[in-house]
Amino acid sequence: MSIPTADSAAGQAVKAADRAHVFHSWSAQALIDPLAVAGAEGSYFWDYEGNRYLDFSSQLVNTNIGHQHPKVVAAIQEQAAKLCTIAPGFAVESRSEAARLIAERTPGDLDKIFFTNGGAEAVENAIRMARLHTGRQKVMSTYRSYHGATANAIALTGDPRRWANETGVSGIVHFWGPYAYRSPFHSENEAQECERALAHLEETIAFEGPHTVAAVILETVVGTAGVLVPPAGYLAGVREICDRYGIVFILDEVMAGFGRTGEWFAADNWDVVPDLLTFAKGVNSGYVPLGGVAISPAIAATFAERPFPGGLTYSGHPLACASAVATINAMAEEGIVENAKRIGEDVLGPGLRELAERHPSIGEVRGLGVFWALDLVKNRETREPLVPYNAAGAANAPMAELAAACKQRGLWPFVNMNRFHVVPPCTVTEEEAKSGLAVLDEVLSLTDAHTV
Numbered sequence: 001m002s003i004p005t006a007d008s009a010a011g012q013a014v015k016a017a018d019r020a021h022v023f024h025s026w027s028a029q030a031l032i033d034p035l036a037v038a039g040a041e042g043s044y045f046w047d048y049e050g051n052r053y054l055d056f057s058s059q060l061v062n063t064n065i066g067h068q069h070p071k072v073v074a075a076i077q078e079q080a081a082k083l084c085t086i087a088p089g090f091a092v093e094s095r096s097e098a099a100r101l102i103a104e105r106t107p108g109d110l111d112k113i114f115f116t117n118g119g120a121e122a123v124e125n126a127i128r129m130a131r132l133h134t135g136r137q138k139v140m141s142t143y144r145s146y147h148g149a150t151a152n153a154i155a156l157t158g159d160p161r162r163w164a165n166e167t168g169v170s171g172i173v174h175f176w177g178p179y180a181y182r183s184p185f186h187s188e189n190e191a192q193e194c195e196r197a198l199a200h201l202e203e204t205i206a207f208e209g210p211h212t213v214a215a216v217i218l219e220t221v222v223g224t225a226g227v228l229v230p231p232a233g234y235l236a237g238v239r240e241i242c243d244r245y246g247i248v249f250i251l252d253e254v255m256a257g258f259g260r261t262g263e264w265f266a267a268d269n270w271d272v273v274p275d276l277l278t279f280a281k282g283v284n285s286g287y288v289p290l291g292g293v294a295i296s297p298a299i300a301a302t303f304a305e306r307p308f309p310g311g312l313t314y315s316g317h318p319l320a321c322a323s324a325v326a327t328i329n330a331m332a333e334e335g336i337v338e339n340a341k342r343i344g345e346d347v348l349g350p351g352l353r354e355l356a357e358r359h360p361s362i363g364e365v366r367g368l369g370v371f372w373a374l375d376l377v378k379n380r381e382t383r384e385p386l387v388p389y390n391a392a393g394a395a396n397a398p399m400a401e402l403a404a405a406c407k408q409r410g411l412w413p414f415v416n417m418n419r420f421h422v423v424p425p426c427t428v429t430e431e432e433a434k435s436g437l438a439v440l441d442e443v444l445s446l447t448d449a450h451t452v
Helices: 008-021 070-082 093-105 119-134 151-156 160-165 190-208 234-245 297-302 318-333 336-358 393-408 430-448
Strands: 037-041 044-047 052-055 112-116 138-142 172-175 213-219 248-252 276-279 291-295 362-368 371-379 414-416 419-422
Touching: 052 430, 070 318, 093 112, 093 291, 093 318, 112 119, 119 138, 119 151, 119 213, 119 248, 119 276, 119 291, 119 297, 138 151, 138 190, 151 160, 151 172, 172 190, 190 213, 190 234, 213 234, 234 248, 318 336, 336 362, 336 371, 336 430, 393 414, 393 430, 419 430
Parallel strands: 138 172, 138 213, 213 248, 248 276
Antiparallel strands: 037 044, 044 052, 112 291, 276 291, 362 371, 371 419, 414 419
16 A cells, blocks of 8 residues: 655645635534545545554444445446436436345345435434324434434434534434443343333333334444444344334444444344334445435335425435445455454454453443444443543543544544444454554553543
């Protein structure tokens, strides 16, 4: 892999234009200092100073196939030469083939695909489908969740980004999902956590009125809020509860899908089939914006002769769909999903557990595939988080120090609250994964210094 010669002047020009004109998401604009990126390839990207970073964040946990995969880049170029854009009402090859390939891999009989521009829009449309299908309004989601930044999606989100956005969207009910390490149900083990979490969900439905609840939406594996892997039996239990009350079961696989957990979809780890499944991110690694909803026959039938009241100008955009076709085919041909599973089982899982034996600031290691998190603590006995919930400024200094130390050593981190997420591309090699773990081993001494 070759890195272009450093060009500080070009980097400074990019940074200056950014600071003058770009308004960044989730940021206090005067307090950020975005890195000017010059290029990327595989598991790495680099800046204009020639500094190379091993991408242990997959950007926003979406570059599953890695940066600049040649087959995907070529597919976009070929599609652009043939047909750049067309309205959603037409049938075009790239859209039809993308839908077919996705439907082949979704769990069960989810054979109809509604395309969107990203994950939040997928969630919005899934909620709309569920409400119209059931004639009910309420939608339930967990507190530890993230579902996107559009109106309904951010209201469904459980993390603090929801708070400033709760303006005008009603009918959202939050409940506690399973989290055995910090159990809201005072459980003593995962089996007990599963049982009590299901009982809590059913009780919440009872108090809300089952006849008012349109859908329950869950991230199959909770992503940004902690890489929380559901205990055995939980998803099947939610499926049974939803069936009993006529509630639509939605799985949000925007982050967990397309190889991230070592399966095409995370639901495959537990053999659970939802009524609706949302996807984005890994479907084409974000090379061109794309998301969608996979739809069960029963819900699709609701709109057989009744128009679905939703649509997007760029739904199923030819360039995005061509990149999805190339991505899915490359993942299948190159064994990329299998690679993610192997790296998780043979390298990341064992490696992170070894780190936990040496570093007292690691309270728990959890994950699968290339989807892991270190839950960092001040004290292993009390399990007090290394930084407070939603910490900012000085209170968040230990995590900020950890992230800065990673970057100084050429490892690009994904940190959120008291957690360090280990989420490299599904194409990551054993050597790259071990290199990242070695950096982690070095910098975790910084968080160990804050333990008691």
